[in-house]
Amino acid sequence: MSSRQSQVHCSFVPPMVLEHLARASGTDTPDPGAAQRTAVVSQQLRGLRQSASPDLPSALTGVVQPRPGKGDRAIYDDQNTWEFDKELVRGEADPAVGAQNVNQAYDYSGAARDYYKTRHGRDSLDHNGMTVNVNVNFGVDFLNAFWDGIRLVLGNGDGQIFVDFAASPDVLGHEFSHGVVQFTANLEYWGQSGALNESFADVFGSLIEQDLKGEDFESANWLVGDEIMAPGLYGEALRSMAHPGTAYDNPLMGKDPQPDHMNGYYSGPEDNYGVHINSGIINRAFYLTAQELGTEGAGRIWYAGLQNLWPTAVFTDAAQVLSAQARILARDGVVERQATQVVRGAFRTVGVL
Numbered sequence: 406m407s408s409r410q411s412q413v414h415c416s417f418v419p420p421m422v423l424e425h426l427a428r429a430s431g432t433d434t435p436d437p438g439a440a441q442r443t444a445v446v447s448q449q450l451r452g453l454r455q456s457a458s459p460d461l462p463s464a465l466t467g468v469v470q471p472r473p474g475k476g477d478r479a480i481y482d483d484q485n486t487w488e489f490d491k492e493l494v495r496g497e498a499d500p501a502v503g504a505q506n507v508n509q510a511y512d513y514s515g516a517a518r519d520y521y522k523t524r525h526g527r528d529s530l531d532h533n534g535m536t537v538n539v540n541v542n543f544g545v546d547f548l549n550a551f552w553d554g555i556r557l558v559l560g561n562g563d564g565q566i567f568v569d570f571a572a573s574p575d576v577l578g579h580e581f582s583h584g585v586v587q588f589t590a591n592l593e594y595w596g597q598s599g600a601l602n603e604s605f606a607d608v609f610g611s612l613i614e615q616d617l618k619g620e621d622f623e624s625a626n627w628l629v630g631d632e633i634m635a636p637g638l639y640g641e642a643l644r645s646m647a648h649p650g651t652a653y654d655n656p657l658m659g660k661d662p663q664p665d666h667m668n669g670y671y672s673g674p675e676d677n678y679g680v681h682i683n684s685g686i687i688n689r690a691f692y693l694t695a696q697e698l699g700t701e702g703a704g705r706i707w708y709a710g711l712q713n714l715w716p717t718a719v720f721t722d723a724a725q726v727l728s729a730q731a732r733i734l735a736r737d738g739v740v741e742r743q744a745t746q747v748v749r750g751a752f753r754t755v756g757v758l
């Protein structure tokens with residue numbers, strides 16, 4: 406299997422941030438160990454689909470087939486081990502439990518599922534009622550969240566850099582949306598197709614959060630991950646969809662490397678050839694579209710685009726497909742008449758067209 410083939414492990418915190426945290430040293434470094442552990446485990450998980458990994462616990466390599474169902478939620482407590490699905494602690498319609506992160510994972514994964522149902526008529530992750538499996542308390546001070554192909558997995562953070570990843574609706578929305586991408590365009594997780602995959606996860610994660618909070622394109626902050634920053638990094642975020650490259654700038658994390666235009670396109674090998682970096686270009690194209698057509702109209706076009714893209718699609722493919730879907734939706738009166746011109750204009754502004 407080539408390293409360029411689709412990899413299912415889609416993480417929230419990019420590897421370069423974890424590597425920067427692990428390298429940072431000195432008295433202002435809370436716990437470089439947590440960042441190092443997270444970077445190592447994240448690397449192992451990324452490699453899972455590429456090669457047999459005899460060093461990994463069998464729980465990490467086990468394959469569970471998703472079953473058609475009713476889109477019920479199943480929240481598991483991994484009890485700070487590195488094993489998945491350790492103990493089922495809250496199922497669909499079960500009452501709230503004592504642990505706040507379990508209840509947040511339940512509420513926010515429900516918000517993601519309900520957003521797709523209400524806005525797009527989608528039946529859970531796979532449009533076939535797949536169970537929404539969420540794991541909390543994964544690992545020890547794990548500084549990440551990810552979709553592994555069948556479940557959402559959330560770490561606790563270390564309280565110094567990141568707080569519990571269950572605290573953020575856009576984290577749950579982002580990882581849930583990686584699942585939706587897998588069952589639709591199935592964009593390969595490297596290079597431009599991977600950056601599109603990341604961008605769709607950011608776009609719908611943001612729309613899910615806006616829906617939950619009753620925000621729109623004007624009142625939303627368009628930040629991704631702002632709610633999981635620990636108090637010492639207050640005001641920072643992982644990505645800014647409105648102004649890519651401005652989300653963070655501090656000694657612990659380094660500086661946000663996202664370009665907002667093809668002029669700044671990153672073509673090096675880091676981060677699966679820049680999946681969390683170049684996604685900024687497409688995020689900005691969505692933001693610009695939403696400013697003109699509103700969040701709902703832009704979201705409809707992007708969702709329709711996702712149904713019509715394919716695993717190896719690149720940025721220009723996305724621009725063409727999204728413009729074509731805008732034309733069809735405008736013809737049907739679903740979005741404003743000038744939608745195609747707006748989408749093409751946004752992709753021209755960021756240098757893709």
Ligand SMILES: [Zn+2]
Pocket residue numbers: 415416417579583603606
């Ligand atoms: Zn992601």
